[in-house]
Amino acid sequence: MEAGAVSVRRGFVEWFKDKWQNDPLFSIFIALIIMVILQTLTLGFDFNSFGEWFQTWVNNWINILRNNAGVAIVALGMTFVIMTGGIDLSVGATLVATGAFAMTLIDIGERGLFAMIGITGVPAIIFTMLLTMAFGYLLGSLIGVTVTKGLVPPFIATLGAMMVFRSVTQHFMQGYNPRVPTEFLQIASLKIGNVMIMPIIYWLLIAAIMYYVSKRTTFGRQIIAVGSNEKGARLSGINVDKVKLRVYALMGLLVSIAAIIQVSRVGSMDFAGAGRGLEMDAIAAAVVGGTSMMGGRGFILGTVYGVLIIAVLNNLLNLFGVPPLLRDAFKGLIVIAAVLLQRKKII
Template sequence: MENANVKMNKNFIGWFTHKWTNDPIFSTAIALIIMIILQTLVLGFDYNSFGEWFQSWINNWINILRNNAGTGIIALGMTFVIMTGGIDLAVGSTLVATGAFSMILLDTGTKGILAGVGLTGIPAYIVTIILVLLFGYLLGLLIGASITKGKVPPFIATLGAMMIFRSVTQHFMQGYNPKVPMEFLQIASFKMGNYMIMPIIYWALIAYILWYVSKRTTFGRQIIAVGSNERAAKLSGVNVNKVKLGVYSLMGVLVSIASIIQVSRIGSMDFSNAGRGLEMDAIAAAVVGGTSMMGGRGFILGTVYGMLIIAVMNNLLNLFGVPPFLREAFKGIIVIGAVLLQRKEKTS
């Protein structure tokens, strides 16, 4: 009996080690479970009843998910970008540009574009969402064109776009304070029961759609092919430039969605600071979730797990009173650790 138990333990350890080393989704899920347990312990159990404790636990999680939904949506797009072997450093500035555009359209003051032509209410909100998504698509297409047609490396192209989009937005928005209609805020603030969970629903829905695209469509397979070996993909008949244009355009649309969520949550936007560091959070979530920085491999579910790990870590650091500037160091450690784990996987 004792020998059987020893053998069972060895088999379990061997299975666990193999899964941890070769299955990024598994290792990321285990890390997330550990973070959830740690957060639960930190929150404590000093409550009058289990119901009171559970309600507090649920509220804490809803706040974490809602506050990180926008970043989580952008991280999903970043997964596709990195899978092609690229990078997008302009997501924060694209967020500011599309957010500013939405506020100009919605402004109920004398400078509001839609109000100026007599379009208000729900029709104005629908038109705004369509135009903002189109604007984000065009910004992403512009970045993609500079990479595919202009042959500019993704790092340089998106670095330049990052500076251009933010500086142009700040120039045109200086001294201008648009007024967003209160009804528009319901896009993110509409309550289901006692909870404002609409941003979480948007995030979950987009995650499912992109998971399906990555696993069940030709476009998803082409993304992997381009990132794995661009030359081989071309020889196989894949239109590499079209795939890259599609990925960066999709990134622009997803950032637009995140900007609409942010504007509808708070009704305003700090054009100088909004979105700063957003690209690093999105990259970190994707890499922690198992996406290879070399391209050719990525997991939408892993990115969701990675975003949750970073979100919980930020919450824990806040509970521990860690200064904001030091929190970035912890993110850096996690990203470096994730990349080192990927290198270990390749050499094993």
């Protein structure tokens, strides 16, 4: 009996060691679990009033997930971009550009495009969503073409795009305050069982699709091949330019979805401030989730963990009452710590 227990325990230790050393996502997952436990304890777990505590806990989590849905969706696209060995600094500016584009279409005021040509109600909402996504895809494609055909390094191409997109958006939206109809707000604010849960559903749905794409599809595997060995991929008959172009286009598409969610949550957008730092948050989530900045190695699931770790950290800092200006320091340390943890697994 005793010996059995010991061997089970040893078996567990071996399993844990093996997992820790060989499964890059395992240490990230453990880190997440520890943080969630910490957070749970901080929320004052009390067995006697379990029902009440549970309600608070769930509400807290729904808030966390909903508030981070936008960043999370962008981070998924960023993971693909980084896996090809690239980077996209323009996501914040693209968010503003696509957000402004959506608002111009759906505006029920005088300058609203659809209102002018007499499209209203549900068709207007659907067309707005589709056209905005198409616009995001187009902006992403522009970057993709600059990177692949123009041979401009992704850092430079997207740095330039970042300035162009935001500046042009701010100029054209100057003094213009589009009014978003309340029906449009339902995209994000629709309540299911009295809970605003739609952004979370979009996020998880997109994460599931991206996970499947990265594991099972030609496109997903070609991304890894391109990031791991671009020359080898080309000489294996992979259209490297097409893969990269589609990755940046997909990035633009996902940013436009995040923009739609943001516009439909609050009904407005601050074109000067919205999306500032979004690229850094997305990159941080991907990196914490085990994606290598060198390309080739990356995990969609890891990025989901990464977003959660950073979100829970923010939540914890909030609960602990850490001064707001000091919070970014913790975020920065977590990013570095995550890479230190994973470092040994990169052979």
